[in-house]
Each structure stands twice: as structure tokens, then as C-alpha cells.
Amino acid sequence: xxxxxxxxxxxxxxxxxxxVPANAEAAAEAVRACAEARETLxxxxxxxxxxxxxAPERYDRALGLGALDAMVAYEPxxxxxxxxxxxxxxxxxxxxxxxxxxxxxxxxxAERATLxxxxxxxxxxxxRLRFGAPRDRILGARFVTGDGVLARTGGRxxxxxxxxxxxxxLTGSEGGxxxxxxxSLKLLPLPPARLxxxxxADGALLADAARWRAFPRRECAVLTVLGEEAAPSFTVPGAPxxxxxxxxxxxxxxxxDARFTAAQLGAPRARRDASDxxxxxxxxxxxxxxxxxRLTFTSAHRTPxxxxxxxxxxxxxxxxFHAAHGRLHLWPRAEDATALLAAAxxxxxxxxxxxGIALPxxxxxxxxxxxxxxxxxxxxPARVFALGERWRAR
Amino acid sequence: xxxMPLTALALDELRALLGEDGVVADASSLFTYDAxxxxxxxxxxxxxxxxxTSDEVAAVLLWARSHGLPVTPRGAGTGLAxxxxxxxxxxxxxxxxxxRVLSVxxxxxxxxxxxxxxxxxxxxxxxxxxxxxxxDPASQxxxxxxxxVSTNAGGPHCxxxxxxxxxxxxxxxxxxxxxxxxxxxxxCDAPDFDLASVVIGSEGTTAVVTAVCVRLLPVPEAVQTMxxxxxxxxxxxxxxxxxxxxxxxxxxxEIMDRHTVGLVEAWLQMGLPTDxxxxxxxxxxxxxxxxPSQVERxxxxxxxxxARSQRVAKDAAERALLWKxxxxxxxxYGRTASxxxxxxxxxxxxxxxxxxxxIYRLAEERGLEAGNVFHAGDGxxxxxxxxxxxxxxxQQDALEVSHEIxxxxxxxxxxxxxxxxxxxxxxxxxxxxxxxDDLAVMERVRAAFDPARMLNxxxxxxxxSGCGEAHAHARGPAQLGGMMFGxxxxxxxxPEGPNLPWx
Ligand SMILES: Cc1cc2nc3c(=O)[nH]c(=O)nc-3n(C[C@H](O)[C@H](O)[C@H](O)COP(=O)(O)OP(=O)(O)OC[C@H]3O[C@@H](n4cnc5c(N)ncnc54)[C@H](O)[C@@H]3O)c2cc1C
Ligand SMILES: Cc1cc2nc3c(=O)[nH]c(=O)nc-3n(C[C@H](O)[C@H](O)[C@H](O)COP(=O)(O)OP(=O)(O)OC[C@H]3O[C@@H](n4cnc5c(N)ncnc54)[C@H](O)[C@@H]3O)c2cc1C
Numbered sequence: 103x104x105x106x107x108x109x110x111x112x113x114x115x116x117x118x119x120x121x122v123p124a125n126a127e128a129a130a131e132a133v134r135a136c137a138e139a140r141e142t143l144x145x146x147x148x149x150x151x152x153x154x155x156x157a158p159e160r161y162d163r164a165l166g167l168g169a170l171d172a173m174v175a176y177e178p179x180x181x182x183x184x185x186x187x188x189x190x191x192x193x194x195x196x197x198x199x200x201x202x203x204x205x206x207x208x209x210x211x212a213e214r215a216t217l218x219x220x221x222x223x224x225x226x227x228x229x230r231l232r233f234g235a236p237r238d239r240i241l242g243a244r245f246v247t248g249d250g251v252l253a254r255t256g257g258r259x260x261x262x263x264x265x266x267x268x269x270x271x272l273t274g275s276e277g278g279x280x281x282x283x284x285x286s287l288k289l290l291p292l293p294p295a296r297l298x299x300x301x302x303a304d305g306a307l308l309a310d311a312a313r314w315r316a317f318p319r320r321e322c323a324v325l326t327v328l329g330e331e332a333a334p335s336f337t338v339p340g341a342p343x344x345x346x347x348x349x350x351x352x353x354x355x356x357x358x359d360a361r362f363t364a365a366q367l368g369a370p371r372a373r374r375d376a377s378d379x380x381x382x383x384x385x386x387x388x389x390x391x392x393x394x395x396r397l398t399f400t401s402a403h404r405t406p407x408x409x410x411x412x413x414x415x416x417x418x419x420x421x422x423f424h425a426a427h428g429r430l431h432l433w434p435r436a437e438d439a440t441a442l443l444a445a446a447x448x449x450x451x452x453x454x455x456x457x458g459i460a461l462p463x464x465x466x467x468x469x470x471x472x473x474x475x476x477x478x479x480x481x482x483p484a485r486v487f488a489l490g491e492r493w494r495a496r
Numbered sequence: 497x498x499x500m501p502l503t504a505l506a507l508d509e510l511r512a513l514l515g516e517d518g519v520v521a522d523a524s525s526l527f528t529y530d531a532x533x534x535x536x537x538x539x540x541x542x543x544x545x546x547x548x549t550s551d552e553v554a555a556v557l558l559w560a561r562s563h564g565l566p567v568t569p570r571g572a573g574t575g576l577a578x579x580x581x582x583x584x585x586x587x588x589x590x591x592x593x594x595x596r597v598l599s600v601x602x603x604x605x606x607x608x609x610x611x612x613x614x615x616x617x618x619x620x621x622x623x624x625x626x627x628x629x630x631x632d633p634a635s636q637x638x639x640x641x642x643x644x645v646s647t648n649a650g651g652p653h654c655x656x657x658x659x660x661x662x663x664x665x666x667x668x669x670x671x672x673x674x675x676x677x678x679x680x681x682x683x684c685d686a687p688d689f690d691l692a693s694v695v696i697g698s699e700g701t702t703a704v705v706t707a708v709c710v711r712l713l714p715v716p717e718a719v720q721t722m723x724x725x726x727x728x729x730x731x732x733x734x735x736x737x738x739x740x741x742x743x744x745x746x747x748x749x750e751i752m753d754r755h756t757v758g759l760v761e762a763w764l765q766m767g768l769p770t771d772x773x774x775x776x777x778x779x780x781x782x783x784x785x786x787x788p789s790q791v792e793r794x795x796x797x798x799x800x801x802x803a804r805s806q807r808v809a810k811d812a813a814e815r816a817l818l819w820k821x822x823x824x825x826x827x828x829y830g831r832t833a834s835x836x837x838x839x840x841x842x843x844x845x846x847x848x849x850x851x852x853x854x855i856y857r858l859a860e861e862r863g864l865e866a867g868n869v870f871h872a873g874d875g876x877x878x879x880x881x882x883x884x885x886x887x888x889x890x891q892q893d894a895l896e897v898s899h900e901i902x903x904x905x906x907x908x909x910x911x912x913x914x915x916x917x918x919x920x921x922x923x924x925x926x927x928x929x930x931x932x933d934d935l936a937v938m939e940r941v942r943a944a945f946d947p948a949r950m951l952n953x954x955x956x957x958x959x960x961s962g963c964g965e966a967h968a969h970a971r972g973p974a975q976l977g978g979m980m981f982g983x984x985x986x987x988x989x990x991p992e993g994p995n996l997p998w999x
Contacts, residue, residue: 179737180844180875202741224685235685237693238662253937254930259842260874261659261914263648263697264922264929265956266938270693279689291743318605319626319714352744354785402682404604427684454687469675474689476944481937493689 110146110164113157117144117164124169126186126244126252126283133281134250136163137484144488145281147219148190150211150391154457158488167218170283175258178203181289182241184258187218187282203289204380206233208387218282224274227387228324228348231404231427233290236273243269244284248482248490258286271477278490279481293350296379298324299363299370302341309410313366314425317347318404320359322426324348326386327406329421333389336382338371342418345406346386348379389422394433395458397442399451401428411449417442434459502542506563510545513555518593520544529588532575537920539581541568541588548593550706554674557704560587561672561950568952569700571612571643574635576838577919579647579699583954589704591642597621598707605712606665606682611642611705618710627712630657633915642705648697650915652748655873656781659915661696663711669695669703672946681709694941699917700952702945716781719747720791721815724803725772729753730849731801732774736872737845738797739778744790748779749873750822753852756867759828760821768821772804776872777822825869833865835885837898838878841905842914845875851908855879858900862893876914877905903928918956926958 107120123129136143141162146152148168167188174184178201185194191205191212198204208227209215219225221243226235242256245268255268272280307313308327317325328337328344337344345367349359364370374382390398401408406425412418417434424430430451434442439459446453453461478485478494485491502521511519520526521543530540542565545556560567566586573580582588594610597618601607602625609618615636619628631644632651639649645667650659657663666680680692695702726732729751736749752760752775761768768775776798780790795806809815829836843851852868859866859881870877879901883894902912902925912918912925926935939957943949 177844177846179741179846181740182844202743224687224690226685230684234658234662237690238658247937247940251933251937253934255934255938257842257909257911257929259844259910259914261650261654261842261871261876262911263650263915263917264911264913265918265926265934266702266941267694267697268937268941270690271941273693274685274687274690276687291740291745294743315603318603321714351782352786352790354789355783358783358785400683400686402601402604402606429684452683452686454685468677469671469673470677470679470691472675473671473677473691473944476947477689477941480940480944 105166105168107164110149110166112144112152112155112161115157115161117161119163120166121163122166122169126170126246129165129167129170129281129283130246130250130252132163132165133246133248133486137249137486140484141486142488143486145218145222145277147188147216147222148211148214150209150215150219151223159491161488165281167216167281167283173197174284181291182258182260182286183289184284184286185217186284187216187221189217191215191217191220198289199292202292204292205239205287206290207236207239208383210388210391212384212387217285221273221282221285222275222277228326228383228424228426230424230429232321232323232350237270239287240269240273241286241288243272243282243286245269245272245280245282247280248484248486252283256286260288275493276489278487278493279478293352295351295353295356296376297349297356297360298374298379298382299347299360300336300338300372301345301347301367301370302338303327303343303345303406305342305410305413308343309407309413311405311407314405314407316362316366318426320362322347322359323350324383324386325406325424325426327409327421327423327425329419331419332422333385336372336385346382348383386422390431392420392433395436395439396456397432397434397439397453397459398455399430399432399446400454401430401451403428403450408449411445415442415445502563502565507543510543510556510559513559514545514547514552518546518548518552520546529570529573529590530581532573532578532580534576534578534919534921537578537581537583539583539585541582542585544588544590546590546593550668550670550676553589553670553704553706554676556587556589557670557672558674561674561948566950566953567704569642569646569704571640571646572614572635572638574639575643575647575919576840576916577913577921579917579919579952579955581920583920591640594706595640600625600712602627604682606709607712608707608709609641610707611640611645613641615639615641615644622712623715626715628715629710630663630713631660641708641710645696645705645708646698646700647915647917650871650876652750652871655749655871656745656747657713661693664692664696664708665711666709667692667695667705668707669705671703672948672950676706694945697917698942699919699955701942701955702951704951716747718784718787719779719781719815720787721777721779721809721818722791722794723807723818724776724778724798725769725805726774726776726801726803727772729774729852731803732776733845733848733872735776735798735801735803738801739794740873742793742797744780744793746778746794746873747781748777749871750777751775751868751870751872752777752822752825753868755865756825756828756869757821759832759867760824763828763831764820764824766817766821769805775821777818822869825867829867829880829882833882833884835883835891835894837881837883837894839898839901840913840916841877841879841902841910843875843877843905843908843910845872847908847910848872848875851877851904854904855901858897858904862897864890864894864897866897871914874914875910899925920955923956923958926956
């Protein structure tokens, strides 16, 4: 399918030009040309997030990375891969699964989401605490700086401390510091056993801290709470909350984990094993991209009782809370947002993202901000990356 | 930045900031701060500052700035790359007095600690609560968490548990201008530049770490240790790959080659099979229910790859015995040769056997002996080239062989340092690993952290400018003398009693 500029709209704004480089050098050339012309550019992966972003102040060119979708090197016995960053997460998954391996990162709409997009967002899924975020998986990368320099840091082997880890700085920089063109990642063998247990919970069970206390030490792969309307296809009918507990280990351990969980929570309402489990993790990731105004919070909490305070709120009906790593998503009614933000703050939740709801402005002063600006200036001296502006807003 | 001469007045200012006991300035004491465990690069600092708080760290940096002095952070000085050596003079900023555990959250499994806290002390303090800090460099009885963070230290158990980076939630640092900032923290993944992950592994060149938020793990319920011997190194390496491919991720997989086995056996007479081409030690840990099936399957795989014998430790004492050979390798080299050069190269695991053959050939061509004990699970080789420290020629040959070995690692798609860092020691090799553009981009990031270039200047990047010129620094191989200090250190607080360290 021939892509057009209309496919690269951000918040309704269309770029003046669309560039789809065929290789890394062409991507570098495109960025350099843009810098020389004093124009701005946005690197595009699958557009899962970008399509919903607010329009940047200036948006001259879209750099579509979809043609950079090759697997560069995959040696299963090394448990590493190097791929171009336009490759989709689903494609990576298929290649790896054929060899009994995985990249334990979920992204919403995996058929569209790209490796570059996931790295740029440092996006992870419900299994984040147990298996790490992209910053823990990335071994090295080739990338293009804002002045069009094609550089490489890190490497392809699983252990490497040679040199400054610019690839880790780019991870999570949301397309504001550089364009990933190729990355090397550390893989995992598929676990011998997987188990997902679904339990219904009422407000009292959710709030019962003693019941949850032992879960973090079990090192669950997933401990996620859903509101009753969050996912009609797998929430427990009639229960105000659904708790999904996931384990990935050897069979003996997983069986033991199942016994532990039954002792804490009773018999599960539903249970999935083995290859039926990963699609559930994927569904949980895709839930986060549900349309509507959304608030996302992070916290240091590790157990479901942390969100008991949401009991009386309407937004509890659709919430997604990855308790294992403290990430909460809410889709509130516009009139509830302010009260929810206040209640969340009082319970240790920090808002980190929103869609369709204005958040209080981030403080853009102080030494940390000055450092952010220096880094932006260092890697993007001509201020090419349109989305980089949010990091330096002076 | 090169140090300006230090005046008496300036020293008085520093004493006023830190107190008399916070400043070391007499020549004989400064001498003890002239190197880390890579002792052939020795430069004494002009002064050692020993702050007790983050505010004092900031005060030292501002003081140093006003006097044009470079600052080199120092933990325990166990580094193996010259990282904390004050190459350009100036201030050695010792974090040793900031050694407290600040807070522990037993339920949410994290702790805030000061940087000078010794790695093992943390796990010892946590042991009653059944928790520990997973990164376990062999130097853990001595090295500090701040040093581990700054080198992104690994250890034998990082195959399963990951390196230091994977266990750090956040750091509080003091920047070159004296500002204190917290990067990351207890909550995961706030949307921001991941500045902590740039500071981690930057060897004291980006910021001074003054507090660390570490992730804690539950102490594994059970441990099982096995030792196999093989007639070929290839078979041992294949066993390693096969085990992981089956989804079993052991806590450790360590290979010791024939050369090393021979030296250890000559020393300790433990009954090791000196005719074996390789010994493979595998340790699994986790819930007790998991281990029997893993041990059984690993045994089957090893036999498929022609393991000649298999020993499984029945108790803690036997476990310590199985590890003893592995942990004594270092001492055995020292006993055999008056000098040895240790490398830290990494090759893809599938290239291990070929890499070993190349190492033996390179050493043999110069009439030198080379041994290997290594973290096989992650391809992190620690080749040791032995030489006679009294022979200039041998020393030179050993150095050249080690550079050839690192070149081989690069050629095989690997790297020049898996865990020890670049420091001074591997700096000349950086231009072989990276292109000029790569190094220049690294330098840009570093300069954004440290515009005045006062933090550990000259380290890591050749020529300091990143423009690709090789650094002509008078240096030589690390010698035994400087590296023996830790030989009676223990690895862990585990029940197996005292262990010898290894690298
Ligand atoms: C702060 C943040 C956190 C997120 N966390 C999660 C999460 O935890 N789990 C989850 O499932 N989803 C998360 N998302 C959504 C996440 O963006 C998508 O899952 C993923 O990025 C989609 O990939 P994509 O290829 O469609 O990216 P796009 O929507 O195309 O782009 C996303 C961002 O990445 C940039 N980008 C894309 N490709 C590149 C590249 N090659 N080089 C440099 N920058 C590039 C874009 O400029 C844009 O800023 C998060 C999004 C953001 C913004
Ligand atoms: C016997 C022995 C065994 C070893 N085994 C291993 C091993 O298994 N794995 C491994 O990875 N390493 C190993 N090492 C190397 C060394 O122990 C590690 O690099 C360790 O992390 C260094 O810690 P340290 O406290 O001694 O730091 P130092 O040597 O004092 O410093 C190391 C670097 O970190 C910087 N630094 C220290 N503290 C700070 C701070 N607070 N803020 C900013 N920068 C700082 C210094 O400037 C220097 O560049 C071993 C060394 C020996 C001698």
C-alpha cells in the first residue's frame, strides 16, 4: 500500500513532506537535509501513539521508517538479535517464536507498533517488573542525531560496558534526541510453563493489604487489576474488579505458584496455560490504547490494594492497573479528572501521561531541566526533532 | 581539565568545608590513592576529599571548580581499568564515608543506600528479611555500590539476574556545577530522558553518585551446584548453549580451561581431572520445587555433549568445594607467574570455542601461556596471559597478545569490556571498537553532563576529544601485586562459608 502524507497526520496536522528512507544512510541524509533547511521532522514508527498526539508547533517532514524493516542478525544460540527499527513487534515475535524465544515486551497493536517506536517510548507491558523495560533489553543501537550523524553505541553482545550508553539515553526520549535505525536486543528463551489466573474481587478484597503482601516476593510475571468494564471479553462478570495473576517459570514452580495463589485468593474464575497466555498479555497492552480521554500514572506501589482509594470513583469501572510495577491507566469523565488527579496524588500516584486531559505543566526549571536542554542541544543542535521541543520548552 | 597547583589557602578552604578529618593532603597518604587495582598506571591526587553528605560533595565540586581542579570519584578502588586513578591530578573524591543504608522498603522491595556502602554489606543487612541485592561482582566484599553503579558491574550470577543497570531504579547525583538531582526513583519509567541509565556505567565521568535506589530480590530458597568435565571445550560450550535454549536459565555457568585446571590442581591437589579440556560449573537456584528437574535435565544435556563425569553438590560444604577450583584460578596464576594480564573481552556465546582456540594460538606464537576462566553463559572471557614481570620483553609481548585478543573479540562481533570498564586501560582500543563519529557523539553527551570537563577527565574516550586519535599513554599490563589484595574475600553471605574471589 502506497503511504501518503495523510497517513502521517499528528493531531490532524499533515506534514509538508513525507520521506521514507530505504536504508540507514538515507535516513541520516534526510535528517541532515532537514537540519540544513532549518526544518522540523518527526520520526514515525507504526503511528500507534503518534496518530493521537497533539499537533507539534511546527511539522515540516515526516520520516517514515517502515521501509527499514529487516532482521539484520539473529543467532538464536546467542539469545540476541539486531534488527532495523521499522520492523514490527509482531514480526519480531513470529521470528523469535519459531526458535523458541521471545522479546518480553508488549506494545499495543503489535502488528503496527515498531521496534523503534517501542524503544523511543521505552514501552513495556504488564510483565515490566519481572522482565524489564526496553532500557534493560537494549544492547546497542545505530541512530541518527539531529545534525544527521549516523552513529553507533553499545554493541551486539549481552554484556558490554565499553563507552557511553547513548543508546540508553535515546530509549524513552520519544523521538526527541535521535532516530533509531537499528538496535540490538537481549532475548529470553520461552519459559517452560506459563499460567494466567483470573480472579474476581470486590472492593474489600482489593483493599486487604495483608492478602497481597506476599505477591511481590513470588516474582509474578503479571499482577494486573481491571475495572469491571475494562475488558468485557475477560473481566469476571458481576465482580467490581478482576485480578489477573501471571507466572512464567519452570513447570514445578508454576504449579507451586498456582497453589500459593489459590491459598491467597481462592479458586480462579478462569485459567489459561502455555501458548494461550501471551495473547492475554497482548490484549492487556492493547487495552491501554482504548480510545477516550486517558490519564496514566506511575507509582512505587507493587500490590493491588494501592488502588483501593478508587473504589467510589466512576473511573474505577474501566481502570487498568499493573500492580507489579505500579502503572495505572484511567479513562475518567471530563468532570471527574481534577478530583481524580488530586486523589491519586494523595495516594502516591504521579501522573506521567494523558490524552485529551490537560495535566498540570511539568516544572521546566532547575538543574535537571538545564541538563535536559544541554543534552537536546548536544544531540539536536538545529532543533530538527519537532517532538524534542517538549523536552526543552524554555 | 588539568590540575592547577594547589595552594595552602585552598587546602584550608577545603578543610573548612569538610573538617580536618575530611581532607588528606600529605604526600605519604596520597600515595595510597594513586591507583585502583590496575596498578601500573599510578598518579597520586593532589588531595583526597572525604565528604559525609551529598551537600559536602556539592561543596567539594564547587571548591574544585573555583580552583580549576579535576575531580575523580573513588569508591573502594577495586576497579580493574584505572577508572578512579587521578590521571590529571586534582581531587580524589572518596565516597567511603557515605556508607549507610538510608531506608529499606521490605514490601515494595527497594532500598535507598549511600554510594560508599560495600556491596556485600547491603545483602548482609538484608539477609534477616530474606532479601538481597543481586549484582555480585567478585569484589563484592570490598567494592562499593557507587563503584558498581559507575562501572555497571557484572558478576558470575548476572547471567540470570542481569547486571547492575537492571537493579537500579534511580540515583541521586551531584552534577559538575554542584547541583543535586534525582534521576529515576522508586517508581518505574517516568517519561523523561533516562538520565540514570547514562550515569550508570559512565565511570565517574558524568556525575557523582550520592545515593542509589536499588531493587531488592528475595533470596532464592534453594541452590544446586554441578560440575562437569569435558574432553573438548566445544562440548562444554555446546552444553551451555543447549541448557539456555531449553528455557533453563542457571544462576551461573562458568568454564575453566585445561591450562587453568592444571595450575589449580598443582596448587591445591583437589583431585580435579587435569586431562579434561574444560570443567563446566553450573549453578541453579530458585524455589526448592524447581531444582530437581533442572538438575536432571542439565545432567542429560551434558551427557549428550559427552560430559565424562558429573558431580552434584549434596550440601553447602560440597558446593563450596565445587566452587573452590573456580575461585582459586586467580591465585593459581599468581602462584605460577610473577605477572599476568587480565582481559574482559566478550564474544557472542556461539563463538566461544573459536575464541579460545585463537587465544591459545596468539599466546603460543609469543611463547607465552594463557589461561581462561570465564562466564560462559554470557560469553564474557577473562583470558589471563602470564608473563615474567622481570622481563621487559615478555611484558611487552603479553601486552601485545592481550591487544590481539581484544581485537579478536571485536572481529567476532563482541566487545573489549564486559564488566570492568574502559578507564585508562582500554582507552586506546576504543578507536578500534568505534568509529570517530560514534566517539564524537559520546563526547557530546558527556560534555552536556560536564561542560567544564572536570569529572574524571580523559577517561574512556581516547584523546578526550573523541576525535579518534589513539591515546599515547605510558602504561603497562596490570600486575599481580596490585590485584592480590582481595584473594581471601568472600563472595556472598550465603551459607557456604568463606569463598575465594574470582574475576
Ligand atoms: C511516554 C510513553 C510511554 C508509553 N508506554 C507504553 C507502554 O508502557 N506500553 C505500551 O504498550 N505502550 C506504551 N506507549 C505507547 C507506545 O508509544 C507504543 O506502544 C509504541 O511506541 C508504538 O510504536 P509505534 O511504532 O507505533 O510508534 P509511533 O506511534 O510511530 O511513535 C511513538 C513515538 O516514538 C517515536 N519514534 C517512532 N519510531 C522511532 C524511531 N525509529 N526512532 C526514534 N523515535 C521514533 C515517535 O516520534 C513518537 O514520539 C507509550 C507511549 C509513550 C509516548
Ligand atoms: C578481585 C577482583 C574481582 C573483581 N570482580 C569483578 C566482577 O566479578 N565483576 C565486575 O564487574 N567487576 C569486578 N571487579 C572490578 C571492580 O571491583 C568493579 O569495577 C567495581 O564495581 C568497582 O567498585 P569500587 O567501589 O572499587 O570502585 P572504584 O574502583 O573506586 O571506581 C570505579 C569507577 O567508578 C567511579 N566511581 C566510584 N564511585 C563513584 C561514585 N559514587 N560516583 C561516581 N563515580 C564513581 C570511579 O571514578 C571509577 O571510574 C573485580 C575487581 C577485583 C580486584
